[in-house]
Amino acid sequence: MSHLLEARNLDKRFGAVTAAADISVTVAPDSVIGLIGTNGAGKTTFVNMVTGYLKPDKGRIYFEGRDITALHPRQVTRLGICRSFQIPQLYNSLSAYDNLIVALGIVLRNAKPAPWARAPRLVPGHDLPLADAAEALLERFDLGEFRDKPAGVLPEGVRKLLDIAMALANKPRVLLLDEPTSGVSSEEKFAIMDRVMSAVRAEGAAVLFVEHDMDIVARYAGRVLAFYEGRILADGAPDVVLADPQVREYVIGGQAEPKEVSHA
Amino acid sequence: MKKDRTPSLLLATLVALLILGLVLPEWRFLGTLAIGKGLTVLGLLLLLRTGLVSFGQGLYYCLGAYAAGTLGQFWGTTDALLLLVVAGLAAGLAAAILGILLAAYRGIFFSMLSLALSMILYGLLVKSAALGSTDGFNLPAPTLFGLPLVSHDSRYPLFVLACVLGVAAALAMHYYFRTPLGRLSPAIRDNEIRVEYLGASVRAAVHVKYVIAGILAGVGGALTGMTVGHIDPEMAYWTTSGEFVFVAILSGTGSVAAPFLGSFIFELVRTFAYEYSPNSWQLALGTAMLLIIVFLPAGLWSLVQRRRA
Numbered sequence: 291m292s293h294l295l296e297a298r299n300l301d302k303r304f305g306a307v308t309a310a311a312d313i314s315v316t317v318a319p320d321s322v323i324g325l326i327g328t329n330g331a332g333k334t335t336f337v338n339m340v341t342g343y344l345k346p347d348k349g350r351i352y353f354e355g356r357d358i359t360a361l362h363p364r365q366v367t368r369l370g371i372c373r374s375f376q377i378p379q380l381y382n383s384l385s386a387y388d389n390l391i392v393a394l395g396i397v398l399r400n401a402k403p404a405p406w407a408r409a410p411r412l413v414p415g416h417d418l419p420l421a422d423a424a425e426a427l428l429e430r431f432d433l434g435e436f437r438d439k440p441a442g443v444l445p446e447g448v449r450k451l452l453d454i455a456m457a458l459a460n461k462p463r464v465l466l467l468d469e470p471t472s473g474v475s476s477e478e479k480f481a482i483m484d485r486v487m488s489a490v491r492a493e494g495a496a497v498l499f500v501e502h503d504m505d506i507v508a509r510y511a512g513r514v515l516a517f518y519e520g521r522i523l524a525d526g527a528p529d530v531v532l533a534d535p536q537v538r539e540y541v542i543g544g545q546a547e548p549k550e551v552s553h554a
Numbered sequence: 555m556k557k558d559r560t561p562s563l564l565l566a567t568l569v570a571l572l573i574l575g576l577v578l579p580e581w582r583f584l585g586t587l588a589i590g591k592g593l594t595v596l597g598l599l600l601l602l603r604t605g606l607v608s609f610g611q612g613l614y615y616c617l618g619a620y621a622a623g624t625l626g627q628f629w630g631t632t633d634a635l636l637l638l639v640v641a642g643l644a645a646g647l648a649a650a651i652l653g654i655l656l657a658a659y660r661g662i663f664f665s666m667l668s669l670a671l672s673m674i675l676y677g678l679l680v681k682s683a684a685l686g687s688t689d690g691f692n693l694p695a696p697t698l699f700g701l702p703l704v705s706h707d708s709r710y711p712l713f714v715l716a717c718v719l720g721v722a723a724a725l726a727m728h729y730y731f732r733t734p735l736g737r738l739s740p741a742i743r744d745n746e747i748r749v750e751y752l753g754a755s756v757r758a759a760v761h762v763k764y765v766i767a768g769i770l771a772g773v774g775g776a777l778t779g780m781t782v783g784h785i786d787p788e789m790a791y792w793t794t795s796g797e798f799v800f801v802a803i804l805s806g807t808g809s810v811a812a813p814f815l816g817s818f819i820f821e822l823v824r825t826f827a828y829e830y831s832p833n834s835w836q837l838a839l840g841t842a843m844l845l846i847i848v849f850l851p852a853g854l855w856s857l858v859q860r861r862r863a
Contacts, residue, residue, distance in 0.1 A: 341751070367753040379751065381744040392741045395734030396754040409734065420734075460753055 293352075294319045294496055295340070295371070295464050300349035302335055308520040309335035310346065315515065315522070317464065317496050322487075324507040324528065325500045327517030327541055333500045334376065336517070337466045341373050342366040353464070368400055370463035376472055376500070378453035382442030386433055386452050389441050390424040393459035415461030430489045431455045447474045447482060454486055458493060465490055467499040471506060479503060483510055504532060504542060516541045560728050564811065568721040575713045582713040584825065586781045588818040589720040591801065593774030595813035596723055597767030598802040603731075604763050605743030606660070610668030611771045611798045613652075613675050614645040616790035618772025619779035620685065621645070626694050634696040634703055634715060638776050645772020649765045657761040672790050679787035690786025693779050703780070716777055723770060724810040730766075731810075735759065771798075804846055806853015816854055 295317040302310035309332045317323065325333045338344040340351055342363045351359045353369055361369075381389050394413050401414045416423040428434055431451045436444055441452060450470060457465060470486055471479040483506055490497055501507050507514060507528060514531040516524040518540045524531045531537055575582050594615050601608050618641035625631045625640055652671055659667055680688050696703045696712065703712040730736040738759045741749050746756045779785040788794060797820075805816025820839075827838035850856050 363750045364753050364755055367751055373751060379745055379748040381741050381748065383744055384740055388737075388740075392734075392737050392749075393752050395737050396749070396752045399734040400753050456748070456752065 293317060294354060296352040297336070297340065298350050298352070300336070300339055300346040300351070302332075302339060302344060302346050302520070308332075310339065311520040313349070313520070313522060315525070317498065319463070319496055320494065321496050322510060322512045323496075323498045324511030324514045325498060325517065326502070326504070326507055326514060326531075326537075327523075328543075331517035331541070332520040333517050334468055335520075337373060337468055337498070337500065340366075340464075341371060341466060367460055370460060370495075371466070372457040372460050372462035372464070373466040374450075374454045374457045374468060374470060376469040378441075378446075378449040380441040380449060380452060380456070383440060385438045385440055386444065386448075387424055387428065387437045389452060389456060390427050390459065391420060393456040394420055394423050394427075397459050397461075427455045427458065430492075431485060447478050450474060450482060451485065455489075458489070462493065462495045465493070465495045465497050467497065469500050469502065471501065471503060476503075479506060480509075508532060560810070561725060564721050564725055564728070567811065568717055571717045571721075572714060575710060575717070579708070579710070582709040583781065584821050585818070586709065586713050586716040587778060588821045589716040589814060590774045590776075590778030590781055591798070591821070592720060592814035592817035593723055593777065594771040594798050595801045595805060595817055596727055596810065597770035597774075598798055599805075599807050599810070599813050600727065600730075600739065600763055600770075601767050602802060602807050603743065604739040604760065606760070606763075607665045607799060608668040608764075608767065609665045609792065609795050609799060610670070610672035611767065612790045612792065612795035613668070613672035614649060614768040614771035615775035615778075615794065615798070616672070616675060616679070616785075616787065617648055618642065618645040618775035619785040619789055620679070621772070622776035623691060623693050623779055623785045624685070626696075627691055630694070632694050632697045634698050634712070634780060637696065637780070638719070638773050641776030642769045642773045645775070646765055646769040649768025650761075653761045653764040653768075656764060657757045669792050669795060672795055673792055676787050676790040676792075679790065686786070688787060690784060690788075692784050695783070696780045704783075709781075712780065716781070719773070719777065720814055723773075724814065727810045735762065739763065800843065804843060804854060806850070806855035808852060808855040808859055812853060812855035812858075815858075819854060 293316040297313055297315045300310045300313040313336060325336065327333050335344060339346050342361045342365065346359065350357055353371060358366055358369065381392060384392065398409045398413050398420060402409050412418060413420055413423040418426060428437055433448065433451060433455065436448050441449065444452065454467060454470060471482055474482055487510055511528050513526065514528045515522055516531055516537045523540060524534045524537050575585060594611055598608060598611055621644035622637035622641040625637055631637060656664060656667060679685060685691065698711065698715065703715060731739065738749060738754060742756055742759060749756050775789060801816045801820045802813065804820060805812040823839060823842050824835065827835035831838065846854065
């Protein structure tokens with residue numbers, strides 16, 4: 291059967307550091323996958339390779355059977371593989387609304403059949419005019435009260451949500467969230483994840499999220515990939531992977547229960 | 555949503571300018587000159603909003619003037635519209651070619667490379683005896699549809715053309731900033747990575763903006779040439795480009811009308827400073843710049859904004 295996304299034997303080294311060693315992953319449509327591992331285990335490198343920011347030294351990446359290994363981030367994005375960032379990448383001088391207008395405007399512009407052609411009236415995938423599509427995204431992430439504030443002055447949790455909302459502009463088929471709850475207080479984490487997951491699941495996209503909080507992983511992921519020194523240590527259902535002795539020792543840190551794992 | 559008042563204000567300004575020009579004939583020359591330079595600064599405003607500082611807009615300013623000048627001098631074309639179109643095309647074509655190189659650079663590298671390219675044109679023109687070398691050459695008086703725009707007793711028609719051109723360019727720029735491509739300007743300035751990760755090519759967008767700025771500078775240079783009646787390689791010299799950056803900072807990037815206001819004030823200060831102290835007029839300009847940077851960090855336009863707020 292054909293997978294939505296497939297990474298085949300990815301290798302990536304930075305000098306003496308192995309960031310990816312023979313990584314092979316397949317992603318089925320509609321799956322929610324948690325990526326866990328200590329800092330430097332290769333999670334973000336994996337995300338960067340899938341989205342075209344880094345080129346693997348070896349191996350190929352396929353999206354719907356098409357080889358996308360050599361594509362630029364903008365080309366990968368247009369295909370429907372979108373991402374959010376550990377540190378929100380926003381347009382700090384623009385308001386939350388204008389951030390989304392820029393994002394959706396790019397989608398609108400990319401929908402033109404030729405550079406000189408008129409852009410369609412409705413944003414593809416959103417089926418709304420530009421301004422309405424932006425308002426709808428704001429509403430979906432409950433960002434209405436921050437609509438006109440510059441992104442640079444928003445609280446971190448709000449910036450995270452806006453960052454993810456922007457990643458939805460291209461109507462992703464695969465959405466990669468890099469630590470969606472990092473930098474957010476532990477009380478807020480579940481609220482953010484609830485909002486993100488309900489907004490994202492409505493899209494019907496496969497979700498891969500990098501996460502250090504095992505409670506979040508156990509609650510939201512349908513499948514967990516545990517990274518260690520550039521390799522995938524374990525791949526399977528959350529209860530199986532999180533209970534795996536190797537994962538407990540190398541990834542989670544040998545603590546008794548996932549619930550007590552520190553959020554660092 | 556706030557109503558967009560800029561178009562109606564611009565059109566009102568146009569009417570006011572045309573009336574002022576009619577009753578104050580001695581200001582027509584300065585006004586026309588300020589619009590010629592203001593067009594170039596408008597292009598710089600576009601680049602500045604994209605986070606790019608070009609220290610080489612003199613290249614296109616001079617190229618536009620020389621394209622119009624050669625056409626006028628050697629082929630006898632005097633039709634102002636034709637000359638302006640040719641100037642814009644020549645400058646736009648040059649910007650399209652050089653933009654392939656420049657669009658890959660940012661920050662100080664972009665600034666210095668653009669400066670270097672303008673100095674190449676300066677060097678070429680200085681060595682071109684057929685184009686008058688350092689002296690440049692005179693332009694025939696421009697006409698429009700066979701009617702003279704400048705005569706010994708009136709510069710009003712050329713002033714009218716300049717005002718229409720300036721307001722049209724400002725309006726076009728205003729609407730451009732509302733298109734998806736125009737909105738990429740602040741986005742590129744703030745965060746290039748995110749632009750790429752939303753599916754747009756930063757390099758292509760920068761290239762297009764560079765070409766637009768080049769066209770505006772070319773048209774501005776041709777208009778200035780027609781106004782003064784003379785062009786020389788100084789138009790491509792780095793101090794000319796520096797002057798445009800100076801005016802752009804003086805004006806502020808708050809509005810598409812700011813470059814024209816800034817240009818006008820600049821020419822005004824320069825004219826008076828030159829008249830009253832021919833040996834130290836730069837001192838007066840420098841002082842004016844210093845005061846503006848200290849008291850109006852967002853440029854002259856913040857005076858207008860403050861009043862409207």
